[in-house]
Amino acid sequence: MRFRAVDTFRGIAAILVILFHLQHLNLLSGNDFIARSDIFVDFFFVLSGFVMTHSNYGKITNLASVRLFVIKRFKRLYPLHVFTLLLVLLFEVFRYGVDRYVVKLANPVFADDKSLPSFIANLTLTQSLNLFDRVTWNGPSWSISVEFYTYILWALGLLLFRKNLLLLGSVGLGLAAWFIAQHGGNIIFNYDYGLIRCLYSFLIGMLAYRLSRRLPFTFSYGQYSAAEILLIGLAMLTVSSFTHPESWLMPLFFAILIIVFSREGGVVSNLLVKERFEFLGKLSYSYYLNHTLVLAVMDLLLFKLVKLPHTSLAELLYVVVCLACVHVLSVFTYRHVELILQSVSSNRAPKTAVDMAVV
Structure with missing residues (x-):
């Protein structure tokens, strides 16, 4: 089963994260929705728990299968991560030349965020296990770090709890709930407690999948359409208005959205599954890891070297150029970097949301 509509949502969420990192521009400042769009990282985590449960729950039966699962996820995550890390290193060398000679x-x-110890930590995907006091090198990669270790803990948890998802979810969410309560309901962490944030959302996605398989869905096309439109409106409202003490609720809302849109029964999901939108899901991982580098490069070139003024028109040009460059680079990295460790047969097979859930 393919989850095409929610896969497209993942691409849209990646674009919203890009806009979040552009909110310093006068053109976008003051927009509450964009200012809080970093919460869509939790959408990635919930969706990952949903599709990983769908695709791998039945395959994890012993330690050997856990090993195969972890290797498969590593091969999917690591090539693009290390490629973007090296690009950031090259850009920093370029900045050194500009700073010294231009x-x-x-x-x-x-x-401090680009030190040798943090570079080594990025190579080992440990950069966001509370080893540093900030995000390092390619900032968005913090979520790749914690998601990789979440995969390991989840797979081992399936064995420990004998694949009892309710028991695993109850224990895991119980511990996460204690932590969240100690921090006033806030889950907006990254370099420090990002692993707990990821585990919390991932387990919600896991239980959401179990719920979606057990609940009967006999709604009509019109009812699904109304539910989808309502959820889109609620998403815009809740993302625009939630506060940090309420952030623990957002993964629960994302789980409801994923359950409904995974059924692809309404007018919105029918639009999202169109072939013209499929590239959003395919390129979402590359969009996510490539974008901060592109934003930094374009900022240096356009505002520091070319010396564009910070007018609305110049900022609009900057946004358009950045989005276009992110897309072009992401097409390249999707085709030539992301899948480099996959088997030939996997490369030739069409990728689904299950295959591509990485962030």
Whole structure:
């Protein structure tokens, strides 16, 4: 079974995260929806729990199958992660040349977030296990770090709890709930407690999948359409207005959205499954890991070297150029980097949302 509509949502969510990192522009500042769009990282985590349960629950039966599962996920995550890490390193070397020989840059070159220890941690996917006091190198990769270790814990949890999803979810969410209560309902963590944030949302996605398989859905096309439109409106409202103490509720809302749209029974989901939108899901992982580098490169080129003024028109040009460059780079990395460790047969097979759930 393919989850084409929610796969397209994943691509849209990746674009919203890009816009979140552009909110410093006068053009986008003051938009509450964009200012809180980093919460869509939790949508990735919930969706990952949903599709991983769908695709791998029946395959994990012993330690050997856990090993195969972890290797498969590593092969899917690591090539693009290390590729973007090396690109960031090259860009920092370029910044060093600009800073020394062209124009003095406001931000220091090879600052604390780009140290040798953090580079090694990024190579080992440990950069977001509370080893540093900030995100390092390619900032969005913090979520790749915690998701990889979430996969390991989840697979081992299936064995420990004898594949009892309710028991696994109850214990895992109980521990996460204690942590969240200690932090006032806030789950907006990354370099420090991002693993707990990811586990919390992932387990919600796991239980959402179990619920979606057990509940009968006998709604009409019109009822599904009304539910989908309502959920889109609620998503815009809740993302625009939630506060940090309420952030623990957002993965629960995303789970409801995923359950409904995974059925592809209404007018919105029928639109999202159209072939013209499929590339959003395919490129979402590349969009996510490539975008901060592209934003930094374009900022240096357009505003520091070309010296564009910070007018609305110049900022609009910057946004359009950034989105276009992210897309072009992502087409390249999707085709030539992301799947490099996959088997030949996997490369030739069409990818579904299950195959591509990575962030």
